[in-house]
Amino acid sequence: MIDKQDIxxxxxxxxxxxxxxxxxxxxxxxxxxxxxxxxxxVFIVPVTRALAQxxxxxxxxxxNQSLPNDVSAWIHIAEDGGITVFTGxxxxxxxxxxxxxxxVADELHVPLGSVHLxxxxxxxxxxxxxxxxxxxxxxxxxxxxxxxxxxxEMLIAMAADQMKVAPADLRIxxxxxxxxxxxxxxxxAEVAKGRKLVKVIPEDIAITQPKDWxxxxxxxxxxxxxAFVTGAHNYTTDIQREGMLFxxxxxxxxxxxxxxxxxxxxxxxMPGVKVVTDGNFIGVAAPDQQIATRAANAIVTNWKAPAQPxxxxxxxxxxxxxxxxGGGGIRPQGSVPTGMAAxxxxxxxxxxxxxxxxxxxxxxxxxxxxxxDKLTVWTGTQRPFGVRGELAEAFHVPxxxxxxxxxxxxxxxxxxxxxxxxxxxxxxxxxxxxxxxLVWTREEEFTWAYFRPAGxxxxxxxxxxxxxxxxxxxxxxxxxSAGLQIKYDIPNNEIRFHESNSPLRQGSYRGLAxxxxxxxxESHIDELANAVNLDALEFRLKNTKDERLRGVLTAAANKxxxxxxxxxxxxxxxxxxxxxxxxxVATCVEISLESPTSKEDPKNKRVRxxxxxxxxxxxxxxxxxxxxxx
Amino acid sequence: xxxxxxxxxxxxxxxxxxDATASLLSVLRNDLxxxxxxxxxxxxxxxACTVLLEGQPVRSxxxxxxxxxxxxxxxxxxxxxxxxxxxxxxxxxxxxxxxCAYCTSGMIMAAAGLLKKTxxxxxxxxxxxxxxxxxxxxxxxxxxxxxxxxxxxxxxxxAAR
Numbered sequence: 001m002i003d004k005q006d007i008x009x010x011x012x013x014x015x016x017x018x019x020x021x022x023x024x025x026x027x028x029x030x031x032x033x034x035x036x037x038x039x040x041x042v043f044i045v046p047v048t049r050a051l052a053q054x055x056x057x058x059x060x061x062x063x064n065q066s067l068p069n070d071v072s073a074w075i076h077i078a079e080d081g082g083i084t085v086f087t088g089x090x091x092x093x094x095x096x097x098x099x100x101x102x103x104v105a106d107e108l109h110v111p112l113g114s115v116h117l118x119x120x121x122x123x124x125x126x127x128x129x130x131x132x133x134x135x136x137x138x139x140x141x142x143x144x145x146x147x148x149x150x151x152x153e154m155l156i157a158m159a160a161d162q163m164k165v166a167p168a169d170l171r172i173x174x175x176x177x178x179x180x181x182x183x184x185x186x187x188x189a190e191v192a193k194g195r196k197l198v199k200v201i202p203e204d205i206a207i208t209q210p211k212d213w214x215x216x217x218x219x220x221x222x223x224x225x226x227a228f229v230t231g232a233h234n235y236t237t238d239i240q241r242e243g244m245l246f247x248x249x250x251x252x253x254x255x256x257x258x259x260x261x262x263x264x265x266x267x268x269x270m271p272g273v274k275v276v277t278d279g280n281f282i283g284v285a286a287p288d289q290q291i292a293t294r295a296a297n298a299i300v301t302n303w304k305a306p307a308q309p310x311x312x313x314x315x316x317x318x319x320x321x322x323x324x325x326g327g328g329g330i331r332p333q334g335s336v337p338t339g340m341a342a343x344x345x346x347x348x349x350x351x352x353x354x355x356x357x358x359x360x361x362x363x364x365x366x367x368x369x370x371x372x373d374k375l376t377v378w379t380g381t382q383r384p385f386g387v388r389g390e391l392a393e394a395f396h397v398p399x400x401x402x403x404x405x406x407x408x409x410x411x412x413x414x415x416x417x418x419x420x421x422x423x424x425x426x427x428x429x430x431x432x433x434x435x436x437x438l439v440w441t442r443e444e445e446f447t448w449a450y451f452r453p454a455g456x457x458x459x460x461x462x463x464x465x466x467x468x469x470x471x472x473x474x475x476x477x478x479x480x481s482a483g484l485q486i487k488y489d490i491p492n493n494e495i496r497f498h499e500s501n502s503p504l505r506q507g508s509y510r511g512l513a514x515x516x517x518x519x520x521x522e523s524h525i526d527e528l529a530n531a532v533n534l535d536a537l538e539f540r541l542k543n544t545k546d547e548r549l550r551g552v553l554t555a556a557a558n559k560x561x562x563x564x565x566x567x568x569x570x571x572x573x574x575x576x577x578x579x580x581x582x583x584x585v586a587t588c589v590e591i592s593l594e595s596p597t598s599k600e601d602p603k604n605k606r607v608r609x610x611x612x613x614x615x616x617x618x619x620x621x622x623x624x625x626x627x628x629x630x
Numbered sequence: 631x632x633x634x635x636x637x638x639x640x641x642x643x644x645x646x647x648x649d650a651t652a653s654l655l656s657v658l659r660n661d662l663x664x665x666x667x668x669x670x671x672x673x674x675x676x677x678a679c680t681v682l683l684e685g686q687p688v689r690s691x692x693x694x695x696x697x698x699x700x701x702x703x704x705x706x707x708x709x710x711x712x713x714x715x716x717x718x719x720x721x722x723x724x725x726x727x728x729x730c731a732y733c734t735s736g737m738i739m740a741a742a743g744l745l746k747k748t749x750x751x752x753x754x755x756x757x758x759x760x761x762x763x764x765x766x767x768x769x770x771x772x773x774x775x776x777x778x779x780x781x782x783x784x785x786x787x788x789a790a791r
Contacts, residue, residue: 093730221726228731229719231666231706238665361732410732442671
C-alpha cells in the first residue's frame with residue numbers, strides 16, 4: 001500500500017491511468033487469480049511505482065517483466081541496411097510512430113525513411129506497460145535513443161575496424177561511415193552485414209540533446225501517410241483470415257446484470273451459426289456479419305439487473321459511496337480553519353463532470369485465431385501486454401502462448417486499455433475452431449465500453465480583500481487525481497481525491513481527471529477574483545510565484561491582448577492556466593453569445609468561440625507539426 | 631431473397647453473390663476485400679464509409695447494395711491514376727490532415743464529391759460540404775487546408791506556421 005503522505009508534488013498519480021476492471025469472467029474463470037491479488041486492481045499507481053513495476057517488481061498481468069538492456073532487443077539492421085526498431089508502444093493517432101522514428105533516425109544519423117518501427121506485437125517487441133499517460137515521448141523516446149546511441153557506437157567501432165581507422169576519425173553522415181577527409185566511406189549495410197547487434201546498453205550512455213537534434217525537432221508528416229490516404233493500411237477491423245467467421249455478443253440488459261435464462265434455439269437453427277454460452281457471456285459466430293447479427297437478435301434472454309441510481313442521485317451518490325482506502329491527495333499544508341479565519345471573503349462551490357464515452361472512430365475490434373493451444377489476437381489496444389495477460393488468465397494458458405498484435409489503430413483516447421473485445425473474439429474462436437472477427441457496433445461502444453469517470457468536486461476557499469488566497473480545501477469525488485496539484489501559493493490547503501463506487505464502468509480517458517480538476521480549480525479561482533474585484537489575470541499572477549506558470553500566463557495574455565477590450569453584454573473573455581505531467585499551459589478565450597437560428601430554441605443563445613490563444617510550455621518539442629495537431 | 635451478382639467498382643466489373651438488402655459497405659469490405667471504406671457507426675452519421683455513386687458521395691453503410699448495382703461505384707482504392715495519387719490524397723499528406731486516419735478515406739471521398747460539384751469551394755462551402763464527416767481526433771482545420779490545397783487555392787503553410 002502506498003503511504004498517502006508520500007504522494008507529493010513530484011509524483012504523478014492516477015488510479016484510472018491503468019485499469020478498468022475486466023468486465024466478466026468465463027466459467028473456467030479467473031476467480032483463483034483474483035483471490036491472489038485482492039481485487040485485482042491497482043488503485044493508485046504513481047509513475048515512480050509504475051516504473052518500478054516495469055523494472056521488475058511483480059504485479060498484475062503484464063507488469064512482471066523488466067526492460068531488456070541489449071541493443072538487439074530494440075534495433076536490428078538488415079542486410080540491405082534497413083533499420084527495424086521494436087517498441088511496445090502503439091500508434092493510435094497520436095503519431096508516435098512518426099515521432100519515435102524521428103528520434104531514432106536522429107540518434108543514428110540516418111535518413112528518416114530508413115527506419116521502420118515494429119510496434120505492439122508482443123511476440124517480437126520488448127515488454128511495455130502500455131501507451132498511456134503521455135509517457136511515450138518522455139520515456140520511450142529516450143529509451144530508443146539510448147539503444148540507438150549504443151548501436152551507433154558499436155557500429156562505429158565495427159566500421160573503424162573494417163576501415164582500419166580510429167573510431168574517433170569516423171562520423172555517420174546519412175547512414176554512411178565517413179572518415180575525416182572522406183577518403184574512406186562504408187554504408188550501414190556494409191558494416192552491419194545483417195548481424196545481430198549484441199551489446200549491453202550502458203546505463204549512462206549519452207543521448208543527443210535537443211539543441212543538437214537534426215531530424216527530431218522538425219515538422220515531419222505522418223511517416224506512413226500514403227497507406228492511410230489510399231486505404232491500404234489494415235486496421236484491426238480490416239484484418240482477414242482464412243475461414244474467418246464473424247462474431248456478435250448478446251449484451252446484458254444493464255450494467256452488472258446476471259443472466260437468468262436464454263433461449264438460443266432459433267439462433268442455433270440458422271445455417272452456419274454457432275452459439276456460445278458461458279456464464280454471463282452469450283455470443284454467436286457466423287459466416288457473415290449479417291447472419292451473426294440476425295442470430296444474436298434471435299436469442300431471447302432474461303437478465304436480472306441491480307437497481308441503479310438516477311442522474312439526479314448520481315453526484316450525491318458519488319460523495320456518499322467511498323471505496324475502502326481508495327483515494328489520495330497532496331500533502332496538506334497549514335490549517336484550512338486558520339486560513340478561513342484569516343479571510344475577508346469565503347466561498348463554497350461544487351463542480352460536476354459527467355460520464356463521457358471515448359467514441360473512438362474505429363470501434364473496439366479484434367480478430368482471434370487459435371492454432372492448437374497458441375492464441376493470436378489482432379486488436380486495437382493501448383496495452384498489448386496487458387491484454388495478453390488478460391487473455392492468458394481468461395483461457396488458462398501461459399502468456400507465451402498468447403500473441404497480441406496491434407495494427408495502427410483508429411484512435412483510443414484512453415478507452416482501449418482493456419481486452420474485453422479480444423477476449424470475446426477469442427472465446428468464440430475457441431468454440432468454433434476458426435478465426436473470429438468481432439467489431440463492436442457504435443451502440444455497443446456507447447453502452448458497453450467503459451466511460452471517463454463522472455465526478456463531483458467540492459471547493460471551499462478564503463481570500464483577503466487584497467487578493468491573497470488564505471485557504472483552499474478541494475475534494476474530488478470519483479473523477480480522479482490527475483492534475484490535482486496546484487501551483488498557486490496558498491499557505492493553508494487540503495486537496496484530496498476520494499474514490500467512489502461507480503454505478504457505471506469507468507476507466508482512463510485522455511487527459512484523465514486533469515480536465516475536471518483544472519475546470520473546478522480555475523472556475524473557482526475566477527469566482528474568487530470576482531469576489532475581490534480583481535482582474536482574472538492579475539489575481540492569478542498575484543497568487544503564484546511559479547516562473548513557468550507565470551511565463552505561460554503572460555505569454556498567452558500578451559499575444560491575446562488581455563485586458564485591452566472590456567467584457568460587454570453577450571461578449572466576454574476568459575483566462576485559465578494549469579500544470580500537468582511536466583507541462584504548463586495557459587489559455588485566453590473570447591466568446592460571444594448570439595441569437596439562436598430559426599430552427600433552435602429561442603431561449604437558448606448560441607455560444608460562439610471568437611478566438612483562442614494558448615501558450616504551452618512542454619519542454620523540447622520532437623515534432624512541432626504533430627504537437628499542433630494534438 | 632433477391633440477390634445482387636454484378637457491381638461496377640472503380641471502373642471494373644466485379645462478381646458477387648449477396649443479398650440485395652446487404653449494405654454496400656459490407657459487400658465492399660467483406661466480399662470484395664476493399665477495406666479502405668470504414669465502418670464507424672453503421673447509421674450514416676460519421677461519414678467514414680463514404681464512397682462515390684455516379685460521382686455523388688453516399689454513406690455506403692446505409693446504402694443497400696441493390697441501389698448501387700448498375701452504377702459506377704468509386705472507393706478510396708479507385709482514386710489513384712497510373713500509380714499517381716489523386717490531388718486530394720496528395721494534399722491530405724502535405725497538410726498532414728490526419729491523426730489516427732480512420733476517417734481519412736471517408737473524408738477524401740466526401741471531398742472528392744464536393745470538388746466535383748464545386749471546383750474551388752470557399753472555406754464556408756468546404757465546411758458546409760464536409761459537415762457530417764466526423765474526425766474524432768479533431769483535425770478539421772488541416773482537412774479544410776488539404777481541400778484548399780487540392781483545389782489549387784493554397785499551398786501548405788506548415789513551414790511558415
